[in-house]
Amino acid sequence: MDSHLADVWFELTDLQVSHGSGAVITTTDGVDYLDLSSGIGVVNTGHCHPAVVAAIREQAGRFLHAQVNCYRHDLLERLAARLAEITPDGIERFFFGNSGAEATEAAIKLAKQATGRPGTIVFQGSFHGRTHLTMAMTTSKSGYRVGHSPLPSGIFVAPFPYTFLTGEDEDTAVARCLREFDLLLKTQTSPAEIGSVILEPVLGEGGYVPAPRAFIEGIAERCRAHDILFIADEVQSGFGRTGELFTVDHHDLRPDILVMAKGIASGFPLSAIGASAELMDRWPVGSHGGTYGGNPMGCAAALATIDVMTATGFLDHARAMGERFLDGLEEVRSRHPEVVAENRGIGLMLATEIVDGDGNPDAPRAAAILRHLLHEERIVLMSCGPFGSTLRWIPPLVISEKQVDGSLQALDNALAAT
Ligand SMILES: Cc1ncc(COP(=O)(O)O)c(C=O)c1O
Numbered sequence: 001m002d003s004h005l006a007d008v009w010f011e012l013t014d015l016q017v018s019h020g021s022g023a024v025i026t027t028t029d030g031v032d033y034l035d036l037s038s039g040i041g042v043v044n045t046g047h048c049h050p051a052v053v054a055a056i057r058e059q060a061g062r063f064l065h066a067q068v069n070c071y072r073h074d075l076l077e078r079l080a081a082r083l084a085e086i087t088p089d090g091i092e093r094f095f096f097g098n099s100g101a102e103a104t105e106a107a108i109k110l111a112k113q114a115t116g117r118p119g120t121i122v123f124q125g126s127f128h129g130r131t132h133l134t135m136a137m138t139t140s141k142s143g144y145r146v147g148h149s150p151l152p153s154g155i156f157v158a159p160f161p162y163t164f165l166t167g168e169d170e171d172t173a174v175a176r177c178l179r180e181f182d183l184l185l186k187t188q189t190s191p192a193e194i195g196s197v198i199l200e201p202v203l204g205e206g207g208y209v210p211a212p213r214a215f216i217e218g219i220a221e222r223c224r225a226h227d228i229l230f231i232a233d234e235v236q237s238g239f240g241r242t243g244e245l246f247t248v249d250h251h252d253l254r255p256d257i258l259v260m261a262k263g264i265a266s267g268f269p270l271s272a273i274g275a276s277a278e279l280m281d282r283w284p285v286g287s288h289g290g291t292y293g294g295n296p297m298g299c300a301a302a303l304a305t306i307d308v309m310t311a312t313g314f315l316d317h318a319r320a321m322g323e324r325f326l327d328g329l330e331e332v333r334s335r336h337p338e339v340v341a342e343n344r345g346i347g348l349m350l351a352t353e354i355v356d357g358d359g360n361p362d363a364p365r366a367a368a369i370l371r372h373l374l375h376e377e378r379i380v381l382m383s384c385g386p387f388g389s390t391l392r393w394i395p396p397l398v399i400s401e402k403q404v405d406g407s408l409q410a411l412d413n414a415l416a417a418t
Pocket of ligand 1: 040099100101102104127128129130200204205233234235236237261262
């Protein structure tokens with residue numbers, strides 16, 4: 001036996017790392033790699049941001065664990081108040097968990113309790129987690145679900161306008177998806193059964209596809225009309241990833257429940273859901289909870305993370321790097337139009353579609369590009385989408401101009417070499 005670790009984790013790389021700083025990780029052999037995965041969209045402030053590390057160190061000397069049911073540590077209310085300041089108007093009370101799945105699941109539990117309705121509508125291609133309920137809500141790849149039946153019932157899947165896959169223009173795709181959403185409520189279920197609709201404002205694992213404004217507005221309007229709660233899953237698209245603190249800020253949208261994790265604490269396991277006081281008051285005391293949720297170390301990390309992100313210039317830099325990256329990707333596309341079919345995204349949540357000579361998704365070529373980037377350019381990059389043919393650019397938001405330009409050159413090299 002050469003390892004005592006479970007084989008269940010798929011391995012993007014075989015790197016053994018010892019430390020990280022900013023956008024760079026260093027192996028135990030002392031080799032540096034540019035981390036364009038951010039540990040799947042977590043270290044938005046960069047690896048080991050000094051302010052976050054200092055806050056965790058300081059907190060570690062005071063309390064490692066102060067369980068919320070037993071007593072409340074002094075950062076809990078402070079973090080909730082800070083989140084109320086930075087989240088959309090109307091989001092004013094918070095529940096804390098440890099992971100994204102736990103938070104999306106908490107949002108659905110709150111919606112069921114508050115509305116008395118058992119059903120949930122999700123969108124084709126979404127990823128909400130790996131617990132049994134969130135697996136049932138996830139349709140980004142069948143691999144997450146296959147072999148785990150029976151999954152919880154009461155989940156209905158509505159289409160999402162992924163125009164690259166359907167070949168429609170955006171207006172046509174949005175109109176069709178909204179029509180089918182209405183049809184779903186007439187044929188598979190009914191508003192009287194649906195407590196919530198949960199949407200990733202940018203489809204993440206499913207392909208890095210920003211939801212068009214008209215689609216988000218159409219869904220939000222239908223939720224209001226039927227008294228269905230609108231949940232925004234910003235686990236991946238939140239905390240500066242798309243150039244605003246939350247992607248809903250681009251749309252001036254007020255979700256009933258906002259789900260946060262990943263970037264919230266720069267790598268310390270913490271998640272949160274936020275809602276109005278009126279909605280949170282409908283969650284019966286004792287019907288939900290958890291041993292570690294709202295852990296003091298996580299709260300310290302989150303408070304420091306929020307300070308870093310709200311400091312002058314942080315998000316401006318992220319936006320500027322996002323524009324530079326996307327412009328650069330478009331230049332690469334103009335040089336390799338037969339392979340790069342589309343670039344898209346918002347902020348530093350960007351996607352590149354790799355296709356074969358017939359214009360079909362080309363997963364082997366995408367995998368070869370990732371291998372080239374890793375072995376020849378020392379860059380860690382992931383793919384996403386149903387076929388694994390979409391390159392997924394998700395660097396730490398502190399990435400420098402030089403690192404962006406180097407990544408684009410590396411992609412050019414990878415396209416030439418594969
Ligand atoms: C949008 C979204 N929701 C939920 C999750 C689940 O988060 P976790 O892996 O922390 O359970 C993820 C993880 O990638 C995600 O991207």
